[in-house]
Amino acid sequence: MRRSTPTVKIPSRKGAYATRIGIYALLVSLAAICLLPFYSMLIASTHGSDEISSQLLLLPGNxxxxxxxRLIGTINVWKGFLHSLYITVTSTVLALYFSALAAYGFSKYPFKGRGFLFGFVIATMMIPSQLGIIGFFKQMSMLNLLNTYWPLILPSIANAFGIFFLKQICDSAVxxxxxxxxxxxxxxxxxxxxxxxxxxxxxxxATLGIFLFISKWNSFLEPLIIIFDNEKQTLPVxxxxxxxQFRTDYGAQYVGVLISVVPILAVFAAASKRIIGGISVGALKE
Amino acid sequence: MSVVARFRKKVFRSKAIPRPSRSNWAIHGYYFILPFFVIFVAFQLYPILYSLYLSFSNWDGFSAPSFVGLRNYERLLSDHLFYKSLLNTLVIWVMSIVPQLFLALTLALILNEKFIRGKHFFRAVFYFPNIVTPVTIGVLFSLLFDWQTGAVNKLLEALNIVDHPINWLGRPLLSQVLVAVVMVWQWFGYNMLLYIAGLQSIPSEIQEAARVDGANGVQVALKVTIPLLRPVILFTIITSIIGGMQIFDVPFTLSKNGPENSTLTVVMYLYQTAFERSQYSYAATIAYATFILIAVFSLLAFKLARSRQEE
Structure with a gap:
């Protein structure tokens, strides 16, 4: 079957060459579009607001x-950073432990109703998180848990995606x-x-943990409604x-954005292969 | 129960004697999945049902909720701002999903070719915007696209593409396009990775056979590869319906409601109704109405794809 593979390649070498250049041009320009906003952020964070608003900046300033x-003086983003870190780490650890426990239970214990219950867990993944948000707010206010971190951490124990992901692993690796x-x-x-x-x-x-960490770190609506006290807020908020707060002080705003982006960039630089590999595992579900 | 049986039960429960039968250890499966169900019922199912109740009541956040029947739903049916937010969400979703999936599929086909170098680099760079905090992206793009002080207009002017700065958030449609563009930028890499994973699960013999039969690269992609990818494409469309209905973080910081409420999405309307106007129960009604619409749309997409597959 493979005998004629060389002859079916695109006939004209020149044409193939041009196609390749075109393809690389597309890839490189898209890569530039993906990265330029971050480059611009980096450069702008080193310039004063008058420079940012008056000219196109290509090189770093001082x-x-x-x-x-100025940013730290008004909004203590490092506090937000620590709050986010605390919430994210505890949530991720809880989600990993209890997802592994449930995944193992589903994978290796032949109890009655296993198939139905697992199907139920998968079905819960399709529920948009905003559906119950008003009820959740009322429930937390009745329990006196508003303006605490409990409502942001405890629900992480029930993570349907984690169970789904780890059950596949348990099936094959244990x-x-x-x-x-x-x-x-x-x-x-x-x-x-x-x-x-x-x-x-x-x-x-480790793979699942990175995903859970990133999605928890990025969450915005929940802390926005649960935490009232600006001093207790998370980094995204x-x-x-x-x-x-900084309307025309663009320099300070860019620094805030920078402090939010850099940790994610660091995690991604360290674990991009694992992260990208993990998405393929998640995609195998269909 | 006899004394002997009771004694036996006690003994077997203690740790000293190994469990005799298979059914005895299998029961531990229930214990291991129990925490999920307890927390799910307490923090997800209960709030969802409570929201349903609230949607039939009147609650301002202070006094106790009182049952009002269908009044909130009647109000919703004649609430033009709700329809507007629904339409905005739909328009932004369509403008982002079509180019996004097209781009993702094209790039997946390209990056799946053997001759491309730097595959890992390109995959990583295209995917990176997806993991950056969405709210941060909203703030960043609001700064970059500020019509008087943003870098984008400065760049366009420097390259002589425009004479005057474009007021991106000055017109309704343009604002919606901007939000959609940011979403394409955020999500095309993620969908591309899903498509690449799908492509890698297709045996290469099928494509090779088509080539032997005289099909060129584009024909193989259109007639062989893409039809085989249909399940993955369906998956990305359904997840994006669910995700698309939840658009919140980016417009919240990028454009707020936009000119003439053009970037007011359903979830933003829900948020403002509850947490800025204290009409919590009406917000629950909005959530439920939207959920029903999402479910209907997802089912339609699913049915449509299935019926085409059978043809």
Whole structure:
């Protein structure tokens, strides 16, 4: 079947060459469009507002620290950074642990109604998060949990996507024989999960953890309505606040945007292969 | 229950003796999935049902909710701002989804070719905007597209593409286009990665066979590869319907309501109704009406794709 592969290539070499140049031109210009806003952000954050508003800036200036201090003086973004970090880390750890537990339960325990319950978990992924938001707000106000971090952290325990993702891994990466021999040795079921299953899941937990971390870090509507106290807000809400507070002080606003983008850039630079690979695993569901 | 049976039960429950039967350990599956269901019921299902109740009541955030029957829904049916927000969301969604999926599919086909170099670099760069905080993107683009002080107009003027700065947020349609463009920028890389994953699951023999039969690259893509990708394409369309109805973060910081409320999306209207005007119960009605519309749209898309597949 493969014998004629060389002859079916595009006949004219010149034509093929031109096509390739065209394709690379497309790829490079799209890459530029993806990156230029961030370059512009970087450059603008080092200039004063009069320069930003009067000319096209291509090279860095020396106003970064001035912008930074004006920003910090009004909105303490590092506080927001720490709040976001605290909420995101605790939520991610809880989501990972309980998703792994449930995924393992669904994968390896033949209990009654397993198929139906798993289907139910998958179906919950289709519910838009805004549907219950008013009820959630009222519920939290009745429980006196408004303006605390509990409503942002506790619900993370129920993560349908995490269960869906890790169940596929449990199905393939956790051998049944290993569990059975541990059972014969008298290990308790929870012990088996902690000592055998969790270690086997570590690479997938890392991938899933990055996704959960990013989506929690980026969440905006929830902290916006749950937290009233500006001092207690998360980083995304604080960055959104800079727009109202710094109207024409563009330099300070750019620094706020920068502080929000850089950690994500760092995570992505360190783990882009894992992140991109993880999306393909998620896509296999259909 | 006899004394012996009771004693036996006690003994088997203690940890000293290994569990004898298979059904005894299988029950642990329930314990392991229990936390999900407890938290789901407490923090997702309960609020959803409570919202349903609120949508039939009158609640301003202070006094207790009182049942008012269908009054909120009647108000919704004649609320032109609700229709406007729905139409805005739909227009922005269509203007972003069509170029987005087209671009994603084209790039996936290109980056799946063997001769392209720097695949990983391009994939990473195209995907990166998707993980940056959406609210931050809204703030960033509002600064870049500011008509008097933003870098975009400065660049266009420097390149002599325009004589006068364009007032991006000055006209309704242009504002909607801007929000849609930002969404394309945010999401095309993500959809591209899904398509690449789909392409890699298609056995290369099928495409090679088509080439042997004399099809050129474009023909193979249109007649062989894309039809095989249909399930993934359907998946991206349905998830984008759900995601598209939730547009909030970007217009919230980029354009607010926009000129003549042109970038007021459904979720923004919901937010403002509840948390700026304290009409919480009416906001719950908006949420439910929107959810029903999303469900209908998703089902239609699904049915349409299925019936075409059968033809």
């Amino acid at each position: 106003q970064f620290l001035d912008n930074y201090h 051998p049944r024989e290993l569990l059975e021999s541990a059972r014969i040795d008298g290990a308790s079921e929870l012990h088996i999960f902690h000592r055998i299953v969790l270690p086997l899941l570590v690479p997938s937990l 604080m960055v959104a606040m800079t727009k109202g």
